[in-house]
Amino acid sequence: xxxxxxxxxxxxxxxxxxxxxxxxxxxxxxxxxxxxxxxxxxxxxxxxxxxxxxxxxxxxxxxxxxxxxxxxxxxxxxxxxxxxxxxxxxxxxxxxxxxxxxxxxxxxxxxxxxxxxxxxxxxxxxxxxxxxxxxxxxxxxxxxxxxxxxxxxxxxxxxxx
Amino acid sequence: xxxxxxxxxxxxxxxxxxxxxxxxxxxxxxxxxxxxxxxxxxxxxxxxxxxxxxxxxxxxxxxxxxxxxxxxxxxxxxxxxxxxxxxxxxxxxxxxxxxxxxxxxxxxxxxxxxxxxxxxxxxxxxxxxxxxxxxxxxxxxxxxxxxxxxxxxxxxxxxxxxxxxxxxxxxxxxxxxxxxxxxxxxxxxxxxxxxxxxxxxxxxxxxxxxxxxxxxxxxxxxxxxxxxxxxxxxxxxxxxxxxxxxxxxxxxxxxxxxxxxxxxxxxxxxxxxxxxxxxxxxxxxxxxxxxxxxxxxxxxxxxxxxxxxxxxxxxxxxxxxxxxxxxxxxxxxxxxxxxxxxxxxxxxxx
Ligand code: SF4
Ligand code: SF4
Numbered sequence: 001x002x003x004x005x006x007x008x009x010x011x012x013x014x015x016x017x018x019x020x021x022x023x024x025x026x027x028x029x030x031x032x033x034x035x036x037x038x039x040x041x042x043x044x045x046x047x048x049x050x051x052x053x054x055x056x057x058x059x060x061x062x063x064x065x066x067x068x069x070x071x072x073x074x075x076x077x078x079x080x081x082x083x084x085x086x087x088x089x090x091x092x093x094x095x096x097x098x099x100x101x102x103x104x105x106x107x108x109x110x111x112x113x114x115x116x117x118x119x120x121x122x123x124x125x126x127x128x129x130x131x132x133x134x135x136x137x138x139x140x141x142x143x144x145x146x147x148x149x150x151x152x153x154x155x156x157x158x159x160x161x
Numbered sequence: 162x163x164x165x166x167x168x169x170x171x172x173x174x175x176x177x178x179x180x181x182x183x184x185x186x187x188x189x190x191x192x193x194x195x196x197x198x199x200x201x202x203x204x205x206x207x208x209x210x211x212x213x214x215x216x217x218x219x220x221x222x223x224x225x226x227x228x229x230x231x232x233x234x235x236x237x238x239x240x241x242x243x244x245x246x247x248x249x250x251x252x253x254x255x256x257x258x259x260x261x262x263x264x265x266x267x268x269x270x271x272x273x274x275x276x277x278x279x280x281x282x283x284x285x286x287x288x289x290x291x292x293x294x295x296x297x298x299x300x301x302x303x304x305x306x307x308x309x310x311x312x313x314x315x316x317x318x319x320x321x322x323x324x325x326x327x328x329x330x331x332x333x334x335x336x337x338x339x340x341x342x343x344x345x346x347x348x349x350x351x352x353x354x355x356x357x358x359x360x361x362x363x364x365x366x367x368x369x370x371x372x373x374x375x376x377x378x379x380x381x382x383x384x385x386x387x388x389x390x391x392x393x394x395x396x397x398x399x400x401x402x403x404x405x406x407x408x409x410x411x412x413x414x415x416x417x418x419x420x421x422x423x424x425x426x427x428x429x430x431x432x433x434x435x436x437x438x439x440x441x442x443x444x445x446x447x448x449x450x451x452x453x454x455x456x457x458x459x460x461x462x463x464x465x466x467x468x469x470x471x472x473x474x475x476x477x478x479x480x481x482x483x484x485x486x487x488x489x490x491x492x493x494x495x496x497x498x499x500x501x502x503x504x505x506x507x508x509x510x511x
Contacts, residue, residue, distance in 0.1 A: 007489060014473075017474065018469055018470075018473050020473075021473040022469060024216070024217055024218075025213070025217050025469070028219060029216050032221075035220065035221055
């Protein structure tokens, strides 16, 4: 008789479900072990974003304040909404005597960026990358326009030019 | 007749004023007290639900406002009070405005029957259980009218679903209660509790009582419109169902009434199956007001089971809802009544 076996099976599966959720409840009530809630801003000191997080575009600098950007402007061209402005200039390299391009300002408009990542993919030197900063709000729009190369920074010597 | 604090109040008042005036003052005082109980209960239960839901879903729930987030619901209520009451132009204005009060009034009337302890019960008539069933079925009208008067297709579908659901499950709740009154042999709530002094009814009635309890819990969940029986609101299909067009306090009335109804159903379960305010094995029966503690503990236990249901089971489809009631619960219930009658007749109760 499927009628009675239906009732018994139904009750059994319902109880199985309740056992699973019940376990979650009591474990979390007494130990808070599996709780996935992050209590921002209490945990501001320990909070770390995961690797894939796209906070903002940054330019990588090494410990000698050197970056890898040679102002090729490929990132500027790759950006679909013009969030990047690369300002470069040329000067004679005294050693080789060649006229080389160098970076003056890499201007990044965080307020327009859609975090699409096309600029990072386009960069042949891997000079720019994703930063993990998540405190991106500001009261003034102009604060969101950033110069990515640090003041006084130079290109890594020997990279190009 | 048991001596309870309500008769005490009556006697105190009689010392100061004439019979009629005392009577009216008494009514007003008790009504105000129960309105207070209604509000506090509703707010506390909403808080409890959110905390419990949090733990079920590996979250924390509200924990910022006050200790353990206890005042969160008060803050929310204040927000709702301050909100504008909007309505639709083509709504049936009179029905639309009065509908929430149906729900509250019936919830309050049912609340008056609940014995919180030996001393606290406002209204103890000899057909208590019967009165409770009849009053709680009027509450459906409020939901039904809200669905109809809002002039909104989602509300209307929600209201219609209420009709179907209530007509079906009222039957199961009623018959589960009848099963227990067969065993108790009385309809008066205070007497039902007196009878359980030497053993709770779920123990005395053993097999049929346990079946009745299971049916009551299932049908009770449906009666209070909670998941998995929340087709009436069904956020994912109907917006908010019957209260789509309600805002501010009018919405809050429905919200609170839903939780108070859950409390009432849990109390009925406690009264009929777990000995109401009686302590287990009579350990604290001599201490005054200890009943209040035991009653609260038991009711919260039953409410927890309702919440457990809610955060475990997915929502029914309307055909599954009707199949469950008419093909499973109702026949089982009928057999169960006969079984209970046989057991009482043959003296097989424990
Ligand atoms: S992430 Fe996309 S939008 Fe943002 S600067 Fe790079 S290319 Fe432009
Ligand atoms: S960041 Fe990369 S792509 Fe952009 S200008 Fe510099 S080197 Fe070229």
